[in-house]
Structure formats: C-alpha cells, structure tokens
Amino acid sequence: MALIEQLRAYRLTLDPTPAQLQALTRHAGAARWAYNHAIAAKRTAHEEWRRQVDELVAAGVDEAAARAQVRVPVPTKPAIQKALNAAKGDSRLGIEGACPWWWEVSTYAFQSAFVDADQAWKAWVDSHRGQRAGRRVGYPRFKKRGRARDSFRLHHNIKQPTIRAATYRRLQLPRIGEVRLHDSAKRLSRAVAAGRAVIQSVTISRTGHRWYASVLVRQQTAVPDRPTPRQTAAGVVGVDLGTRHLAALSTGELIANPRVKAAHARRISRVARAYARTEKGSRRREKLRQRLGRLHHREALQRAGAAHALTKRLATGWATIVVEDLNVAGMTRSARGTIHAPGRNVRAKSGLNRALVDVAPGELRRQLEYKTAWYGSTLVVADRWYPSSKTCSACLSVKPKLALAERTFCCAECGHEVDRDINAAINLARLGQQLPAQLAVAPGTEETSNARRAGVRPSSSRASGQPALTREDPRHRRGSPRRSDPPVVPTAA
Numbered sequence: 001m002a003l004i005e006q007l008r009a010y011r012l013t014l015d016p017t018p019a020q021l022q023a024l025t026r027h028a029g030a031a032r033w034a035y036n037h038a039i040a041a042k043r044t045a046h047e048e049w050r051r052q053v054d055e056l057v058a059a060g061v062d063e064a065a066a067r068a069q070v071r072v073p074v075p076t077k078p079a080i081q082k083a084l085n086a087a088k089g090d091s092r093l094g095i096e097g098a099c100p101w102w103w104e105v106s107t108y109a110f111q112s113a114f115v116d117a118d119q120a121w122k123a124w125v126d127s128h129r130g131q132r133a134g135r136r137v138g139y140p141r142f143k144k145r146g147r148a149r150d151s152f153r154l155h156h157n158i159k160q161p162t163i164r165a166a167t168y169r170r171l172q173l174p175r176i177g178e179v180r181l182h183d184s185a186k187r188l189s190r191a192v193a194a195g196r197a198v199i200q201s202v203t204i205s206r207t208g209h210r211w212y213a214s215v216l217v218r219q220q221t222a223v224p225d226r227p228t229p230r231q232t233a234a235g236v237v238g239v240d241l242g243t244r245h246l247a248a249l250s251t252g253e254l255i256a257n258p259r260v261k262a263a264h265a266r267r268i269s270r271v272a273r274a275y276a277r278t279e280k281g282s283r284r285r286e287k288l289r290q291r292l293g294r295l296h297h298r299e300a301l302q303r304a305g306a307a308h309a310l311t312k313r314l315a316t317g318w319a320t321i322v323v324e325d326l327n328v329a330g331m332t333r334s335a336r337g338t339i340h341a342p343g344r345n346v347r348a349k350s351g352l353n354r355a356l357v358d359v360a361p362g363e364l365r366r367q368l369e370y371k372t373a374w375y376g377s378t379l380v381v382a383d384r385w386y387p388s389s390k391t392c393s394a395c396l397s398v399k400p401k402l403a404l405a406e407r408t409f410c411c412a413e414c415g416h417e418v419d420r421d422i423n424a425a426i427n428l429a430r431l432g433q434q435l436p437a438q439l440a441v442a443p444g445t446e447e448t449s450n451a452r453r454a455g456v457r458p459s460s461s462r463a464s465g466q467p468a469l470t471r472e473d474p475r476h477r478r479g480s481p482r483r484s485d486p487p488v489v490p491t492a493a
C-alpha cells in the first residue's frame, strides 16, 4: 500500500429549512451578480482598449503597431474587489451603492465568483491566441437568472474550519448554518476525524428542485501498489466506450445503455407536451417546468449510477483496461456542419452523436482514470489513430472503409463476422497485451495517480512493425495527433 494525496469531492444532498433555502438562493444570486459585475468590468476595459486602437488606426497607425502600443489593463480579482469595496454601499446604514445588500451573504460567494470570472476571461484570451488546447472558448457571457445554474462556492480558513460535518446528518456552512442532509456524511466525517482529509471548500448548487453540496477535500488515500491476484489473473480488457452501447468489452460482453423506463419516458413526453401548450409567464408553465426538471434529473441520476457501476467493475475486475482516445468534443459537434463545410452522412452521425451525449464517454474515461489509481489497475489509452474499428480481430487485416451504419464487422479477407464494437474492444485488448512488463506494473510509490496512466502510440518508425509503446505526458496525450504520427497497422504480437 502507498499513500497518495488527492483532491476528492464528497457530494451531499441538502435538506434545507425554508429560511435556509432562502439563504441558499440569495447566495447563488449574489455569486451570479458578482460574476456579471466582474465580467462587465473586464468588458469595459477591453472595449476601451479597442476604442483607443481604432482611434490610432483612423489616425493612420498600422493595426499591429496600434495593438502593441495601446495599454488598457483588464482588471482582475484584486482590482475589482477593491473598486467594489469603495462603491458597494450599505443598506444597514442607508448608504446607496452597487450592492448595499452585500453583508447578507458570505464574502466568499463574491470572491469565488471573481476567481471564476478571471478564469473565464483567461480561457477566452488563451483560446483566442491559440494557447489553449481543446474546443474554442467564446467571449465570456453574462449569467442570466433562470438560465445559468444556481451555484456558489464557499471557502474557509482550514486552521479554523467553519465548513464541517456537525453530525453525520448535518453540514455546517458559514453564514447559512447547520443544514440537514438528505444522505449521510459518515464517510466524510470519519475521514476528517481521522486526520486523513482536510476540507478545502464547498460548492453549493441546485439541480432541478434539489440543492447539493460538493465538499472538496485534500485527502490521503491508501492505494494498492499492484493489482490483486484476481485482477492479474483476469489480465487485460479492451473497452469500446459508448456508441450504441454503454460499453463493449473484449470478453464479448455488451453493456447496454441505461434505458429510461418506458413509463418514465412516457411521463416525460406527456409533461413536455403539456408544458409546450402553456402560456408564457403563467403559473402553470412554471409548475410544469419544475416538474419536467425533476423528471430529467431523475433520469440523469440513473445514468450516472450506471456509469459508476461500470467503471468500478472495470477498475476492480482487471489489471489493465485499454480504451480508445476519443475526440469527444469533435464527435458531439453538430453533424450538419456549416454552410462552407456541410456535414456528410448527417443522419447516421446525428444518431451517433445523440447516443454519445447520452452516455458521455469522456465522463467514463475520467472515472476510469481515477478509479484505476484507486484499485491498483492500469489505464491504457490507445492513440486516436489506432484503427481499432477497422481492423479484423481475427486475421488483423484492415478495412479501408467502414461505414457508421455497419453494425457487424464482416471481414473481406477471412470472412470473420463479429459485432462492430466487440471487434474494436478485442483490438484494444490486444494492444494492451503488448505492453512491456514494467509499464503494466502500477507504480504506486510515485506521487500522483497520473503516474500509472500509460499511453500507447503505434508508430511506423519501428523496424519490427511492432507498435511502439510509450508512456506519455497525459497533458500532451489529449492534444491533437502530430503529423509525424501516421496511422499504422500493428501486426500480431
């Protein structure tokens, strides 16, 4: 066993009193106000910068030179906070201002919203300059009441904690008091009492009609150095994540998507139809909106339960789990494309997209990453170019083309027929079996759980034709494949 320190969230369901409910709503409102206030300050500075640049350009200065010359700093948290402190007012003293009600809520609701605004702005700037991986980030928008998620974050001084589990059934929150819990905080409470966990912050949010607290702790977790004999005996499993199924395993098992029960689906569509017929702004519309939210929420909980059950079963059942590196953001983008680049095969793809959104393979992958660390197994991520779907798992010949609609893989070379996703899973498992022994050993002695995540990239540079097995920096692995990494067909091990 080795101890690793990690950040971990405990999610608790709150059961607030009517007065506490009001306080929660007020805090969420204050956080939204503070976020919008910060974004507005940043936008004002940015617009001023743009105006000065335009002025110089109009006066004949080159655009690039003008951009370099004009300096209007975009304010961040310290400056925004300082300016607001001077202008916020105080309703207790009858002093008018930007937010004279500030004293009714915890100061942390403001502070964490300012931090979030800083992050949103930085994400946009970095994305704009091409310094940020992943999907393009848009210009920071204002949060609208009713549309944006109701949420706020509270911090405390960890030396004098004010966020704590008062009992197994009560969570103490600064300014809000002891809130009754719908579920038990026993695990959190025990970890804190034993000195294994230190509470860092709590994020309170509303989903549907329920309020949740996500308590973030820094925790010492004992993780096994190596897989158990049972995991070792089971060996490698290849997993094709979430297309038509929740998962397909190289063992031949298909795990179905959690289906919404027919009666539940019927109720959702009935309520949705009734909602569509109501008049905007009516009380009945609001009532049905809430009901619809509750029904959707219940469905989401069921789906989350199925995902956790699957990832735990994989992480505890095998020594090595091989998945494919899906470009999830790309796959869920609209299949219709744009005017300039219309999408091809729209019908098949939008079906796939819907299924993907349904099971969120990115989430399954995230859960596998930390759960393999917990249970002594290893997660291997195959490069996106590894042709797991197009390779015949029996004779290893590769099909040049495989339409999305082809649910069964029929090999033109050897005549092998197998479910498309199982075929892909078997190919992934084979890749995992080629791992050198030292990679398969879980390095529990290293500091982070990341250390045991190995990346596999087949490469043509190997004279033997064997795939090169490399351990990559996980930060790079998520990026786009390099041009120097041509797709290559691995031969049999």
Ligand SMILES: [Zn+2]
Pocket (backbone or CB within 6 Å): 392, 393, 394, 395, 396, 397, 411, 412, 413, 414, 415, 416
């Ligand atoms: Zn074949």
